[in-house]
Amino acid sequence: MPSIISISGVSKTYATGVPALKRVDLEIRRGEIFALLGPNGAGKTTLISIVCGIVNRSTGTVTVDGHDISRDYRAARSLIGLVPQELTVESFETVRSVMNYSRGLFGKKADPVFIDKLLKDLSLWEKRDAKVITLSGGMKRRVLIGKALAHEPKILFLDEPTAGVDVELRKDMWALVRRLRDSGVTIILTTHYIEEAEEMADRVGVIDKGEIILVEEKAELMRKLGRKLLKLELRSPLSAIPPELARYQLDLADGGGTLIYTYDNQAERPGVATLLRDLEAAGIAFRDLDTQASSLEEIFVSLVRKAS
Ligand SMILES: Nc1ncnc2c1ncn2[C@@H]1O[C@H](COP(=O)(O)OP(=O)(O)O)[C@@H](O)[C@H]1O
Ligand SMILES: [Mg+2]
Missing domain, CATH: 3.30.70 (Alpha-Beta Plaits)
Structure with a gap:
């Protein structure tokens, strides 16, 4: 099966001189849950920010479903939903309007039926007309996921989706991510929790100091385990x-x-x-x-x- 994302020879050195990524090669398979596991500062956020076009790479190429992220940025980006590490969400808007707005940003026609379904899938239906500022942290995170999915992307990036989230909510998040995968979305999540990679991933990539040091089927890792x-x-x-x-x-x-x-x-x-x-x-x-x-x-x- 061809990869949905191909990352080839990608390096990043920030203006400060920090080498955050060193010639990373990585293929993401269509329909999988891929966990990028690594300690803080390993380069996880940098890597996904490059694929999403938020950070410029120093070297290398990235294609998303065949679209080069430089030459064909809009096509590549429209296939991607990103849930960032930091909880940044328009606070005084309602849940539903945040999602509608995000869909509009990608030039997609308004689709109330789709947005309603998304609200229900994310267990945000009851809160659809509530202002985001009134929601709990776990709900805000689901709003961010809804925002990322509002334009119907094929690929969802979740940057540390459960960092600082309590055990119960973490389990809800895992169940939600699985449902998304089952609906055909390819999922790449970053985590520094080994347990999360074990629980969630079809494949695991271990990153440290800007280098991918292992990529393996989770089942194979469990066998070693x-x-x-x-x-x-x-x-x-x-x-x-x-x-x-x-x-x-x-x-x-x-x-x-x-x-x-x-x-x-x-x-x-x-x-x-x-x-x-x-x-x-x-x-x-x-x-x-x-x-x-x-x-x-x-x-x-x-x-x-x-x-x-
Ligand atoms: N905007 C930036 N400017 C300079 N250095 C950065 C910037 N963002 C990240 N870094 C550095 O790049 C390295 C990788 O960071 P990051 O990709 O955020 O790692 P992770 O997400 O795995 O914790 C770290 O050394 C970090 O300090
Ligand atoms: Mg990070």
Whole structure:
């Protein structure tokens, strides 16, 4: 399936000399929820601002559904809805007029039926004639989503949609984003919450210090998530794994001085206790042991550490 967004060799250095993005290549698939996961200052907002034409890139090209964002800006931009990180919304207007106005900005004909449906989908129907200033933070955020969707874009960017949002509202937001995806909208969300990427994304891209350091199917990340490592510091190094231990997934490291057992918590594999018994039977003694869960958190932390 062809990508809906192609980002190629995109860099950004701000006037201050800060290199915010370093030659980023990224393809967004049509219809997916893509989570761009990274710590504060990683370059998430810069990247999506470039795709939306709010920030000028220093190098590279971006196409949105085949439209180059420089040569064909209006066509590209009209396909995109953006919910910015900061809650900026016209406060003294009513919810409905904010949405109507935003639709008009994109040159779309007024469509009260569509806007009514959007209000209902966003659970803002009751508040349609309320001034935005009277709404709670969670509702204001939904107004921003409505504003972003008012011109019927194919792509929705959500920049940190649940930063500072409490757990209940976060779950509502996730459900809403899924419904949008099911209606055919491609969704790119940025987050610094690992849990959010795990919960929401079809694919996850990890960004740090302006570089995309990993792009993977969420399911693949979850598979890694279920894995654990047991490291044994051996009393005397081994040159090879003894054949009687062949049924375990074992690797040697540190010149044979460390034995690493990779096992899966969910799978019906022999457990650690069995391995330790078999090691003893094979006459292999160890000085120390350590277990590690390779969670997305840990994959993330180790990637970020490696990149720095
Ligand atoms: N307008 C700007 N002028 C100068 N530097 C900026 C500007 N916006 C962001 N930066 C810098 O670029 C880097 C990436 O920022 P940003 O894209 O906002 O990251 P994120 O959204 O992942 O937190 C940071 O070092 C930030 O300080
Ligand atoms: Mg940001």
